[in-house]
Amino acid sequence: MLLIKKNLVLLCTLFVIFALSGCTSSSIFLIKDQPGITPNIKAGKSVNANDEDVDKKKTEKSADIKQEVKSRNIDVAANQNIFDEIKENFRLPSLSSKRVNRQVKVFTRNPQYLNRMFGRSKKYLHFIYSEVKARKLPSELALLPFVESAYNPHATSRANAAGLWQFIPATGRRYDLEQTWWSDERRTVIDSTLAALDYLEYLHKLKGGDWFHALASYNWGERSVRKAIERNKRARKKTNYSSLRMPRETRNYVPKLLAMREIVNNPSKYRIQIPTIPNTPYFKSFLIDNSLDVTLISKLAEIETDEFLALNANVLRPVVNKKYTKDILLPYDNYEIFKSNLRQYQKTQKNLVGWAPLKLEKSSTLRDIAEKYDNNAVTLAKANGIRSVKAKLLKGSSIIVAMNDKNASFKIEKFRKARLKFLYPDHMFYKVKKGDTLSHIADKYRVSVRKLKSLNNLRGSLIKVGQRLRIRNSDYGDTKNTHRVRKGESLYQIAKRYRTTVDELKRLNKLASDTIVSGSKLIIKN
Known part of the structure; x- marks a missing residue:
């Protein structure tokens, strides 16, 4: 009898152990397969960092964190469309439906433009949304680059704001x-x-937790929004976003963002096909x-140069x-492919850099320099930030030239910037005083007012102090490669006609948007 009791106790103990181990393994399985979990890890520079030179250890640590952020939960979310998760975390309040619907019509009127924006966003959206989510911010902020830059890192505005988030130079340096x-x-x-x-985040806190005021400040400036609020207070008017007197761009800024939210939320309603972007x-x-x-990196990574520059627009x-x-x-x-190919290439002891600095011993035209060193004149001009291949450089000018030099890497790292002294002033742009x-x-420059308007896409005669005006056409390549815009034409139609891209046309012509004026002249791809 005693033996039976002992056996029963032993069996019960074993049963409890197996049950508990089963629960434990089930819990681990559930955690492992739970989709959309992203660790709260922030990579990159600290905003409050003062030191310009970051030591190598800190840089390596920063790069490791960046890679760790990007390498988590890859298999878990492989089949999930990132827009599905973004939609679940929309949190911004609503605005006047009339103002939002107006912007929805603007976006949906040109589905090709929307498709290009969504296509570009595939490269960046996962990272941007991961950071927005890690900070527990409204997911609408991941859509903000659609409004700011059409998700184009090469975008540059007339105010010299640049990149996906359109930082002006001063704010960029501040951060x-x-x-x-x-x-x-x-x-x-x-x-x-x-x-x-x-x-x-700073603006949100500064504006007392009002996201619309924060977004208006991001677009218009902190002081401008503060003055607009103070003006309304003095007049005993409402101080909410819709009641403030602001420039048209800022008035439409938040409605544009909410219009993108509406399109992402209800694509079928507007007959828009939202792409599937893996999370x-x-x-x-x-x-x-x-x-x-750059060409060597692209070759070793087995990607197109355009693909590399899209990820490294800096x-x-x-x-x-x-x-x-x-x-x-x-x-x-292509990460591991590049690592392996680079390792093999370094064993050959070939040059990693095919460009070297050159100080002119005598005055010469850019075309003569290109011919002497077997360079393409257009490529040489772009490499040195020279807008005309007809430019004549004075003795003592310093530029970089494509050449075979064993010490090219050492020389290029000591070269701070090109020093250009033109033999004749190359007046292509004028800063309004x-x-x-x-x-x-x-x-002053012996051109017609009509020509100036055409070159700068100006509808009227209004110009602002500090504005850069194009005085004459760029001479990149053949001057025949221009197109005069006809009534009703779009950038998309012109790009298709000349077998180029809308982005390339905008880059060559320094266009901040897809808007073009009938009669203006566009430089097309060489």
Whole structure:
């Protein structure tokens, strides 16, 4: 009898142990397979950092964190459309439906434009939304680059705002986004996103938790919004976003964002096809130890140069200079390919850099320099930020030239920027001064007012102090490669006709939007 009792106790004990182990394994399984869990890890620079030179250990640690953020939960969310999760976390309040619907019509009137924006966002949306989610911010903020830059990191406004988040130079420097001849960090995906979200969080707190006031401040400026609020208070008027007197761009800013939210929420209602964007990292950060040619990186990563520049829009020259750029972004699937190919290439002891500085010993035209060093004149002009291939440079000018030099890497890292001394002033642009009129500028440079309006897409004669006006056409390549806009034509139609892209046309012509004026002249792809 005693033996039976002991056996019963033993069996009960074993049963309890197995039951508990079963529960434990079930819990682990559930946690592992739970979709959409992203660790709250922030990568990149601290907004309050004062030191310009980051030591190597800190840089390596930062790059490791960036890679860790981008490499989590890849298999878990592989089949999930990121827009599904974004929609679940919309939190911004509503606004007048009339104002929002007006902007919805503007967007849906041009489905090709929407498709291009959604197509560009595939590369960046996962990272941006991950950061928005990690900070527990409204998911609508992940849609803000649609409004700011049409999700184009190469976008530049007339006010010289640049990148996905359209930082002006001063605000960029305020948030440690360095701007040099070699690199413009306002155009980086990671650093600019972290800076933009830091700025938005600051504005949200500054404006007492009012997201609409914060967004208006992001677009118009903190002081401008504060003055508008104070003006309404003095007049005993309401101070909410809709009641403030603001420029048209700022009045439409929040409605545009909410219009994008409406389109993402109800695409079928507007006959819009929202693409499926996997909720997985698109890119991975690679810490560079050497300066590298952009063309070489693209070749070793087995990607197109355009794909590399879309992820690394901060790179302004044909060389990634390690002194000014610490890491590069590569498509996730090509990361290991690049590492392996780079390792093999370094064993050959071939040059990693095919460009070197050149100081002119005598005055010469850019075309003569290009011919002497077997360079393409257009490529040479772009590499040095020279707008005309007809430019004549004085003795003592310093530029970079494509050449085979064993010490190219060492020389290029010591080269700060091109020093251009033109033999004849290359007047292509004019900065408007106080008291200037279009007629005065036209007389000064012997062009017609009509020509100035056409070159600068101006509808009227109004110009602002500090505005840059194009005085004559760029001479990149053949001057026959221009197109005069006809009534009813769009950038998309012109791009299709000349077998180029809308983005390329906007880049060549410094257009901030897809709007073009009938009669204006556009430079097309060479």
